[in-house]
Structures are given as structure tokens and as C-alpha cells.
Amino acid sequence: MAGGGTYTLAELATRVGGMVVGNGERVLAGIRPLDEASPEHLSFYHNRRYLDAARASRAGALLVADPGPFAGRDLLVCADPYAAFAELLKVFHPQTPIPAGVHPNAVVAASARIAAGVSVGATAVVGERAVIGERAVLGPGAVVGDDAEVGADTVLHPHVIVEPRCRIGARCILHAGVVIGSDGYGFATVGGVHHKVPQVGIVVVEDDVELGANVCVDRATLGETRIGRGTKVDNLVQIGHNVRIGEHCLLVAQAAIAGSARLGHHVVMAGQSGVGGHLHLGDGTQVTAKAGVLADTAPGEVVSGMPSRPQREFLQAMANLYRLDALKRRVKELEAAVARIGEKSE
């Protein structure tokens, strides 16, 4: 990816509303990680783990929150260096616009409505009556089913599948291999044989949602499975039928949400965590890595373990668990002491 030219440190500070410490005229040609940066590069420090690496970095300038540990260096000081970093990445790495047009090897149904500026890649397939919004991008092999909708400025990476009637909002990013609208896992078991419950609902993905590679979102049995505006989902996450996810949630890799669960806004599910069916997680709930939630949570709760408990209780339990040898020793000593006393008193 070609860089976006060179900038002075002062120019970059203006872009992100930051403050220069040192030489504002220093010319920078790119952003690099601490250990790969040369004097012509800006680098960044926002995780204490890398303080030594930041001090040792050959970077020409550093993006930091606190100039304290970096006396004598050229700095760009920002209240939120990670947000500034995101902004400056766009400056140095402007996205190449994808040319509009339908590839001759794409297959687009005659009744589909393709808005202006849309790009449909090679071997992509768009079904009957599907609607693709302005400037949306369908990568190679993407499949948009009959009666499905993709919003404006949304990007479907290669091989994304939007099954019939499902709706994707505007400015979404669906990474390669995402499946939207597979059947929910619903069976009525009669005499040990599982009979399929037809899954006739849909999936609605609201605006500004990002879904990682190979994420699966099942269609509702009836009604909708819904992912709220601004929610960001990592790779290989499973979202069951009739799940409702609020706005601005974060679901980290391999998390799983069972059918009909409801997540409030700003809920965080860490990697490999899970939530049982039909549960309600209050706004701002945080589920830590690998936790399994089997009960509703109150707003702002932080839960850990399987079955999950408040994180503080979990950590205390783990500490107790790994000190059980000591407790057993104390009980043994007590038993000996009591035996001695018993002998004396007889």
C-alpha cells in the first residue's frame, strides 16, 4: 500500500488536535511499530508493556499521552493516542477507491436493483429483487440472496453470504466468509427424532457494524435476529437465532450467543466466552475471556468463570482454589493439635 506522502510533525498534530513537543518541522513519511520505525517515521506508545521498546525506538517522533518518560524526543502529545493513531493511519494510508462497475463474470439477477457507484466483483452473485445501496462493494464470490438488501457504502469481502431476505445496513464491513441468515438451530424432538422447526425469520444488521471473518449469524425462527448499530464483531463468532444485540457492543473472537439472548448496549464479550439462550445482559455488561454466562446480568456487571459469577468472586475463588494445599495443611495440624489436647484431657 503506497504511503500518503510526507508531513511535518506540526501538520500531523493539527490533524489530530494534538500538541508538539520538540521539533514541529521534523518531516515524517509514515507510521511504523516501535521496533520497525526509522528516523523518518512516527511511532506510537499506548501500552505500558512497551515502554522500554518506546525508549529504544529509532522513530523520529512518538505519539504519546504523557511526555514524561521521553525527555529530549520529538513528540506528538494527545489525550487519546490510540484514537489519534487510527486517524493518522488514514492520513498515511489513504484507501484506494474501488472502481464502480459489475464484473463481466458476476451474475446479477435482472430484477436486482444496483445503485450508483456499486462494485460487484468477479463471480459474485446477486439474487432476484436484491437491493444494493450506493457505493457498496461486493467482493469476488460474494452472494446476496433473493430479496436481500445491502446498505450504502457497505463492503462485503470475498465469499460473504447474505441469505435471502436478510438486510445489511450502511457503512458495514463484512469480512471474508461471513454467513448471514443461515437457519437457526431449532428442532422439535419427538420420540428421540429431531424434526426441523422451519426458520422463516430474517437477520437485520444495523448501520456501522463490522463482522469478522467466518462469523455466523442465524436467521430468526420468526421475526428478526438483530445486531445493533456500531457493534463490532471479531472472527468466528456465533450469533444464534432471534438474538438481539444492542448498539456499540464488542464481541471478541469465537464468542457465542445462544438463541433468543438479548444484549444491551455497550456490552463486551471477550474471546471464547458464551451466553446461554433467552438471557438478558444489561447495558455495559462485560463478560471476560472464556466465561460462560448462565444467568441475566445487571447493567455494568463484570462476570467471569463457568458458570459465570461476578469477576471479583471468581478471582477470589481462583486464589482460594490454588491455596487449598495450605488450607488442608492447616486442617491437618488442627486435627493433630485437637488429638493431643484430647489425649491430655483424658
Next chain:
Amino acid sequence: MAGGGTYTLAELATRVGGMVVGNGERVLAGIRPLDEASPEHLSFYHNRRYLDAARASRAGALLVADPGPFAGRDLLVCADPYAAFAELLKVFHPQTPIPAGVHPNAVVAASARIAAGVSVGATAVVGERAVIGERAVLGPGAVVGDDAEVGADTVLHPHVIVEPRCRIGARCILHAGVVIGSDGYGFATVGGVHHKVPQVGIVVVEDDVELGANVCVDRATLGETRIGRGTKVDNLVQIGHNVRIGEHCLLVAQAAIAGSARLGHHVVMAGQSGVGGHLHLGDGTQVTAKAGVLADTAPGEVVSGMPSRPQREFLQAMANLYRLDALKRRVKELEAAVARIGEKSE
């Protein structure tokens, strides 16, 4: 999805062998969830969690097992309302038949045998000598490898991959992104270097199996990996090489079965659970969510935790774990008491 017309409550009761309570002449135009139903809709109640919602529902009629809590309402009473619900969904949402034919953008080898009534979607690929049974549906981008077989009335959703020589039975449903017949994970390590063990076996999926989106089933090293008749597998499940799964099992999302494990019939693996290699799970074993099974199980066993134990032991252990602070306090008090006694007795 267009509804399937209107029906009287009495007509619906006849369909499912149920009993009308109230007005059998009430006309119903669809099934809706409790909170979305209007007076022209049937709704359903089969989970105690939703009793208040059922009472508050505006639905014209309710499908229930027990009329008790619903005095004065029009009801369709069934012994198994969930099974009746599944049946009535088919009445109100009849499936649109997919027209037979090979899409001009599909790629079908000359030596492939495509039975009558088959639908092969755009960009689907069928290899040499592959056999596709009557009325099977291959969605857009589905790939059936050389010498592979797909049974009659089976549906492969978009981008399903059946690698060479693998065999899928009749009336199966494979959701988008399923991979059948990837190589098993087998390496012979010599001097720290891992040498591939060729995986020359196949996968056999028996009749009436459903596999969720992005499920992976590895081919056997030699012989077969086999999934038994009527087994239903949720999204993102991993099935290793040479695994044998019995009939009518349920494998919930993100479960994983290591190589050469054998599951009996009617085994249930809940979400994110795992089974180690070469183990045998008896018929009707239930593995609870997130459990990791490292030993054989007897028929009907219910196991939890990692490493897994009988569920009752696990629950008792968890209860004990979270009461360790209390136990520690009691030991401390004992120590103080014994010290006092010791002082007195000297």
C-alpha cells in the same frame, strides 16, 4: 416470505391433532412471536420464562400445552406445542420450490451424473464423476469434488464444499460455508519437524443430517469419518478425522470432537464443549456447555467441567468453591480456639 393463506383455529387444530379451547372459527393469518402478534395471529407458549409475555400478548390465539393460565382466551392445546409450532410454521410458510436446472454460469464436469430435478446454482462447481441425487439443490458457489456424492433432496447452501470422494446422504441440509472432507490433523513428528500423514479416507454423512454454517468435518486418515442419520450440528462445530457420530445426536455451536472419538446415539454436546481423541461417549451422553471430556462416558451420563465430571459433582464442587471464604474463616476460628485451649492447658 409470503404467508400461506388464512385458516380457522379449528383447521389448525386438525392439522396438528390438537384441541380447540374457545372460538374454533377464529380466522388466523400467520404465526408471530408473543410480543409481535396481533389478533389475526396465532402465537405460542412453551417456555415458562415467557408466561407474562404470553398473558400480555395481543395474539388472537395461543398454542399451549396447558390451558390453565389462559382462561378466557382462544387456545390450541397440544401435548407438544413446540412440535405443533414446527408443523404450523410449514402451513403458514410453505417453502417456495427451487426451480430445477443448471445455471449457465455453473461448471459441471461432463462425467458428473446429475439426476432429475436437480438445481445447480450460479458459479457452483461439480467435479468429475460426481453424483448428484434427485431434486438436490446446489447453491451458488457450492463445490462438489471429483467422485463425491450428494443424496436426493439434499440442499447445499452457498459455498458449501464437499471435497473429493466424500458422500452426503439424502434429505440433508448443509448450511453456507460447510467444509466436508478437509484433511485430518495428522503429523508424524521427527526431530521436532512435523511430517504430514496423508489423509486418504473419506467423510460419510448419513441421511437427514443438518450441518450449520462453517462447520468443518475432516476426512479420515484411512476409512471413514461418519455422521449418523438424523444428527443435527450447529454452526462452527469441528469434527476431527475418523470420528464416528451416532444417530440423532445434537452438537451445539462451536463444539469440537477430536480425532477417532466415537459418540453413541442421541448424544448431546452443548455449546463450546469438547471431546478428546479416541474416547467413547455412550448413548444418550450429555456434555454440558464448555465441558471438556477426557474420559469415556457411560450411557446416559451427564458431564460438566474441564476435565469433565458427573454434573452433580461439578455443581457441588462449584458451590464448595464459592464458599471457600467461609471455610477458611471456620478454620481460622478453630485455630484461635485451639490456641486458647492450648494456653489454658499449659
Next chain:
Amino acid sequence: MAGGGTYTLAELATRVGGMVVGNGERVLAGIRPLDEASPEHLSFYHNRRYLDAARASRAGALLVADPGPFAGRDLLVCADPYAAFAELLKVFHPQTPIPAGVHPNAVVAASARIAAGVSVGATAVVGERAVIGERAVLGPGAVVGDDAEVGADTVLHPHVIVEPRCRIGARCILHAGVVIGSDGYGFATVGGVHHKVPQVGIVVVEDDVELGANVCVDRATLGETRIGRGTKVDNLVQIGHNVRIGEHCLLVAQAAIAGSARLGHHVVMAGQSGVGGHLHLGDGTQVTAKAGVLADTAPGEVVSGMPSRPQREFLQAMANLYRLDALKRRVKELEAAVARIGEKSE
């Protein structure tokens, strides 16, 4: 798959540097599992679990490490029977070479460089300036993005996606549905809204790597995500942005590695295990099944549990946990004994 002809036991022993016990002139026509082998087949015994099956097997000859339990049978004795088994599988199942050429339904950009002997399958897509090395195989529907590279003799199974600029080494095997170069999960949260951090780095997969079906490897925010030479990855594994994995590692199904973690060489992560972000795992670290690593590990450490601890401590803790009922009883008895003593001494 047609077998590779017949061989005498002595010929096979020569192939793998083994020793014949019994009749070296015995003619063998294939390898079969113990319970499927007939007198014309070789079978193998390398897992004590199957000793009875090995003794009962009808196989004409057995591949074993120790002739001890098999008196009177024809044997091929090898120091490492599993490695010999891998070798002999190649003898009996020689791979059919895939014919070179670009399928007429593939879409290859004019600026792409396709080396000699390459096979590009139906509906595969190769982007601008992409480079495909000699004899590489791109299965049906594989997508190689703009400026991406695929090394010589590498096989991309159907629907593998290599996103733009990523680089795959030589002799790699990427199974169906693998996604290389999806965006890393990076967001700068300002006022509760998550702003995307552009992911402008790449993925580098070194030589001789195997990646299982539906594996996801995210591109780096800046710089590289890298998988070292000879590392073997099982199905549905998640590898985050900027992760560095050493050489000859084994990552079993559904393992997950969070962003910027570094694994040394010969690290083993068992099924469903996870490693937190920014951690360093020393060479030869072993993470057992379902463990969650939240701290750096020393070379050769074996860790278990969540949060992980040295395996020995974990096993002791689990043993203690399931004996807590007994400890509680002992404390109760102590309390009674102390109460009795207290009464007497008053």
C-alpha cells in the same frame, strides 16, 4: 482413490528402514485400520488403547514398534511406526497430480504472474499483480487478491481467500475456507463509539505451513502477522493481528491467539485453548486443552486452566476441588471436637 499396487512386506520394510519379523514374502495390497484389515492388508499399532484390537485384527501384517505382544504374526518393526505409517500411506496412495492450466471459468488479472505448472480451478479469481509460484494449485473459487503472493507447490483448497498483499510461502496447504488477511480487530473507542483503526499491514505465512478449514488469520495493523515455517494449524483456529508464531508449532482446532501475542518455536496449543494479547510464550510451551493463558510462559512450560497455571498445580487444584466435601466434613468434626473440649474445660 486407487491403491498403488502390491508390495511384499520386505519391500515395505526397505522403504521405511524397518525390520521384518516373520514372512517377508507376504504380499500386501493396502493399509487398513485394525478392524477393517484383511489378510492382504498391512495395519498398524501405535496407541496402547488399541492393543486388543491389534491382537484381534485379521491384517496380514502389522506395523509395530515392539514385536513383544504379537508372537507368531508377520510384523514390520520400526522405531517410529507412526512416521513409517505416514510414509507407507504415500506408497499405497500415490497422489494423483493435478493437471496444470487455467480453467476457462477462472478470472485471472492480466497483470498477474502465473508460473509454470500452476493449476487455477473453475471460478478462482487472481487479482492484479498477484504472483503464483510454480506448480501451485488454486482450487475452485479460491481468491488471491491484488499484489498477493502464493509460493511454489502450495495448494489452496476451494474457496481459500488470500486478501491483497498477503504472502504465502512454498509447499503450504491451505484447506477450504481459510481466510488470510482479514482486518485485525482494532478500534479506538471515543465516547462509547468504536472507531475503526485501519489495518494496513499484511500476513506472511512461511514455507511448509498447513492451515485447517475455515482458519482465520488477520492482517497486522502495521507490519506483519507471521506464521513460522513448518507450523501446522487445525480447523477453525483464530490468529489475531500482529501475532508472531514461531516454527514447527501445533495449533489444534478452535485455538485462538489474541493480537500481538508471540509464540516461540515448537509451541503446542491444544484444542479450544486461548492466549491473551501481547503475551510471549517461550519455545516449547504446551497449552493444554481449553486453557486460557493470561501471562507469559517460560520455555518448555506446560500450562492448564483458566487463568492458566502450571499443569501440575492445575491438576492438584482440581483434585483438591473435588475433595472439598471431605475437607468440609473434617472441619465440621474439628468444630464438634473443639466444642466438646471447650465444654469440659469450663
